[in-house]
Amino acid sequence: MTDAMDFLRAGAAALQRGDRAGAERRIVRALALVPGHGECWNILGVLAVSAGDPAGGEARFRRASACVPENPVYARSQAECLKRQGRADQAAALLAGAVRRGVLSPDLACDLGDLRLGARDGAAAVALYRLALALAPGHARSLNNLAEALGKAERLDAAADASPGWRCCAAQPPPGGAAGAALLAAWRQDEARGALRRAVALDPSTAEHWANLGFAGLGRHAVALAEVAFDRALRLSPGMDTARAGRGTLRMLTGRLRDGAADYEARLSLPTFQPSRTYSRPMWDGRVEPGRTLLIHADRGHGDAIQFIRYAPLLRARGMRVAFLGPEGLLDLFRASELVDDLSGLDGPPPAHDLQIPIMSLIHRMGTDLDSVPAAVPYLRAPDAAARRWADRLAGLPGLKAGLVWHGSVAFPYHRQRSPGFEAVRPLTGVPDVTAILLQVAHGHSDLERLRPLGPVLDLGSELRDFADIAAAIQALDIVISPCTAVAHLAGALGKSVAVLLDQGAEWRWMFGRTDSPWYPTARLYRQSVFGDWSEPVDRLRRDLAAMTAT
Template sequence: MTPEAGQALFREATDFHKAQDFEAAITLYRQLLDTGAETAETLTYLASALRSAGRQPEAVEVYRRLEPLAADRADVWFNRGNALNDIGRHAEASDCYSRALDIEPDNASVISNLAIALAELGREEEAAALYRRALELDPGQKLAAHNLANLLSDWGELDEAAALLRQIVAKWPELAEGHYNLGHVLLKLGDYANGFAEYEWRWDTPGFFKKPDYKGIPVWRGEPLAGRKLIVHSEQGLGDTIQFAKLLGLAKSLGGDIVFHVPEKLEALLKSLPFDIEVTSQHSASGGDFQIPLMSLMNRLKLTPGSIPVMQSHLAADTEKVAQWRQRLHLGGSEKAIGFVWQGNPNSPAERGRSLKSPEELAPFSALSGTRLIALQKLGPDDLEPADTPSGWRVKGLSFSMEHPGADMDDGADAFLDTAAIMSGLDLVVSVCTAPLHLSGALGRPAIALLRSAPDWRWMMRGEDTPWYPTVTLCRRKPGEAYAPAIARAVEKARDLLTQ
């Protein structure tokens, strides 16, 4: 290929690249490289196109080929680090960013992205220092400011996090993530008025749940409801739906008809709500004058922690199932019974730091005399072993005995019907922050919540009680503390609760 033909092919490739036809550009860049013209420029463009096309592993390989041709270029090391970060190879990414900083030590973008890689590796204090350094060099580093604020929030340094996030939304008022995360921080601080207003930005935040489409039905902004129908649609996780369902009584008190659209798996459970409303999973079954996401009711109703409805319970277990499980598990005898949940959804954004590493961490509860320990965690046959228990099963591989109802618990299409029935026969539930904890509170069952030191916003930051559930006691980890000391405190709380 002549130099002129090579230049023409390169221009054609870059034209496709600029037009975001990345696959066509990749094909032409590879054709050019196949002629033996392996230049740093062509490789750089090919790697960029591969990244834009979502072909990160191939981009990483191209950046490796670039190394002998562009070892002194900070941008090549930077983009190689970005491609590695994209596919979770954070240690290698941090090495590439460090090489870029050897060349350009004051590059704020590189410093900020190195901080991201270190945070993913669990080196959060180093990451925070780097975010601060990036902001010193370039106050316009939006990503550094936002990520630093999130770290501060995770550490419980809420005043500094709130101040930084307020600066962010003032400087970048259209940054939905900034508003959304400011909402989280304010809610942790108990500022529900401003927190839930900022929380309304959640639907515009990248990666958030898709907002249900109710074409032609306007969003309720607080207009009078007398003689009108309001559709309230559940959102996010099952625990969120269970928690906020207690607000539907307030919505009903405004005089309109309420239709509650719920996931099919929760319909049977939520039909036990003690309000004169329609609960349905058939979302096209009923029109309405207005519609609103469930968790937006807090903002529309102008609720504060002190005005959340005080209800001993707002859900009830099926009476037939309660009787069946009492008989099957021999509940209600002289021995006390505690149910345990130690693991949330591992794919949830809220998972970090909330779950126990293993049910073995619950072993201290076995020291409670005259007490049965029963797992409420949904487990498969491989996690269970036969045992001399009423159900015939226990959790496999523990140093103490924890009974299990069996792999068929909640095995049908409906969620939590068996769990709710079993909870109704227990004396206490101990759970990390996940849907069964909300279920126990909604049923009005005594429960202990095992929480990280800076927990999810709904538990705020202080105290042992919560306005959401009168029967739930909060047991918080202290900053820097593992779960073991908190579990030891929870055992003592359990001892007190079981003797009342």
């Protein structure tokens, strides 16, 4: 046994030095003496993964677990290898089995929570994060991810309070980064920034604190602070995909699209951005291969799909076939626009394809920079029958016809920050010689039950069935007014004049400090100058509408 331990120690030391061949040689000799030594198999697994062989790593970690079944580290490593191979369901089953056997640690429970969150099982994820916190009350990753899971479930106050005991009086703000992470997940960036500044002052060596400080700065367009924070996080932890994706967002916000989009690809390893299904075909690497079919899939926001489907005609013009898999509500619109060769809804099987890519990754794979944004509009058009029907319906309305939206989807916690609500935009319904066409559907439409418009309006909220209908109505209008919603993207993609009301921390796609958009030439941006105060941008827009009616 002494000789085997000597070989094990020598192998571990070689691994520390980066001598992988030497490490493997010594570990194999140790296993020849003690075939059932779990740590030897574990080191061989690490070597396989570092060589880009997750399948080989999974087999070795499985042997390590068989040798030492009670060690949760080996089960976690095996599950990670399964996940890297696109076998997330098997990874979750493996970790769930470990939990049932009592093989448990805070990290293992958190890993399983991440997998459940990626599978859209928020309730199970919350329970697992709470289990991790019961085992280790200060477990930072579980605190952060619990806040995210609760935020997805629209329990944002609970998210901000997810760290036990963080509530303090204003004179005694909470120390450390856990409270900052929870506040950040609740979109309380100003409070989060203060807590996270204290966290990095007390513990400047923790990459998670710096990454969260970067996101707190990003949420208020504090560009210099965010850049320093993300860079520091990545120096401390070069493989931290959360920080890399954050830095990518910041770079795109400030116009560095090519570098930013490359960094933003790191999001694909995060549970929040896992596709709703797995794809067996290879990810497209950006090489145009005429005759082959690329499947573009979009299972997140409608706005993402509307903004980036613009790349499909470019690829088809270069000889590739393009198929689309996305929300049912977009299919008639995309079909009428003749953008793709085939398309299918998310609930059905994907069209036949050779390669696949998430729609948000096209900006990276197409090598887009600020001076090469494909900005030709319109690239969408409503179906002819719907266009005629809505043109006839809206033709007799007096004055300037202005479409109005005031609330975005509640699928993402950001909606609280980006959506002004009807009360804030109500002054826009009282501009002389303007008829407001209310395009608000679903969330936010109920605002009309307690607040009356100030002038003539036509409420279409209950009549618009899908985006083909909305597009047809928009084509019959003079201008569309919307916060950061799919309707704003739709109006821009249709080449219609669109006024976009933006919060102080608006998404990267609207860029930093601009009043125009490189993506939508017909857009004009009206930004908050004070966070949470919509009165100033609404008043500016009201004056501009009045000027439009005068001309």
